[in-house]
Amino acid sequence: MVSDSKTEKKMAKLQEQLRKPKTKKGHRFLKNRESKVNENPKNLLVIKGAHTTDAVRSLLTEIGLFRKPLLVQLDRRQADTPFDNVENVEYLCKKNDTSLFCFGSASKKRPFRLVLGRMFEHELLDMQEYKVSDYQPMHNFASTECPIAGSKPLLVFQGAAFDHDEKMKQTKSLLMDTFRGPTAEKVSLMGLKQVFVFSAVEDKEGNSKVVFRHYRTEFKKTGTKLPHVEMSEAGPRFTLAVDRVRAPMPDRWKMALKTPKELKPKKQKNVTTNMLGQRIGRVHVGRQDFDKIHTVHHGLSKSKKLRQEVAASKTAAEP
DSSP, X not given: OOOOHHHHHHHHHHHHHHOOOOSHHHHHHHHHHSOOSSOOOOOEEEEEBSSOOHHHHHHHHHHHHHHTTSEEEOOSOBSSOTTTOHHHHHHHHHHHTOSEEEEEEOOSSSSSEEXXXXXETTEEEEEEEEEEXXXXXXXXXXXXXXXXXXXXXXXXXXXXXXXXXXXXXXXHHHHHHHHSOSOOSOOOGGGOOEEEEEEEEEOTTSOEEEEEEEEEEEEEOOSSSSOEEEEEEOSOEEEEEEEEEEOOOHHHHHHHTOOOGGGSOOOOTTXXXXXXXXXXXXXXXXXXXXXXXXXXXXXXXXXXXXXXXXXXXXXXXXX
C-alpha cells in the first residue's frame, strides 16, 4: 500500500508541534525559528548531485564565496535532483535552517545544470533549473582577489526580458536573492568592491538567456568629491538558459510577499504624491483677521477703516 506523502507531512508537523524542548538552548532554538517582524538573513544551502564534473564543483564553490558567511555547504552528495524528489531538499533546508538552495549536477541527458530555489515555511516556494554554458572560472582572469566576506555587492539587470517575460521575472527574483548578500541599512561608497551584471539576451531561436559577469571596482582620485571608477572583470563568467521551471502557487506567493503591519508605513493625512513622485501636503489654518496682520499697508488699512467708521457714525447722528 502506497502511503500518501501529504498525510505523512501533516503527521510530521503534528509530531513536531507536540514535541516540546526540555532545555533553555532548545527553547532559544525554536524561538529563533519562529516568524519575526524583521526576518533573519537568508542562508544558502549548496548541494552537489550524485554526478558532477570539475566545472560544476568549481561553480558551486565560487557561488558559495559570494554568499559567505550566510552559507551552508554540504559535502555529501544527493542522488535525486530537486525536480525528482523535492522532499529531500525540503528536509535538508529545514534541518540547516536555510531559505535558499543551490543544486549542481551533470548527467548524460543534462550535462551541466544549476538549480536555484527558495523555501517558505520550510516548504518549496519556487525553483528553476538552468543550462550552464560558456563557463570560465575565476582563476582564468587577472583579478583573482577573493570577495570580502559579508560585503554588499551591486546588482545590475539589463534587458527588456526581465520586465516582460514571466519566466525571466522569476529568474531575476531568484538571482537577486542568491547574489544580493546580507541586508544593510547603510552602504559606504568605498565599500562597493564588486558588481554583478546580469544581461538578458536572445539566441537565434528567440529564447532568452542570462549572461553573467562579475567585476571588481577600483576608485581613483580625481581632485573632486566624486572618484574615478574603473571596473575589471574578475570572473566567473557563464551563461544561463532556463530549462525546467516550478512556479510558485498564487496563494503561497501572496503570503510570502505579505508585509507585517508593524512595517507598513503609517498613512499621513492630507499628504499625497503626484505623478512625478513629489509629496504634496495641505495645511489647514484658522480664520484670519486681516486687520490684525502686519502687512506693508497695515497703517493705511487701519486709517481707512477708521475714516469709514467716523463717516458711518456721522451719518447715523444726522436727523
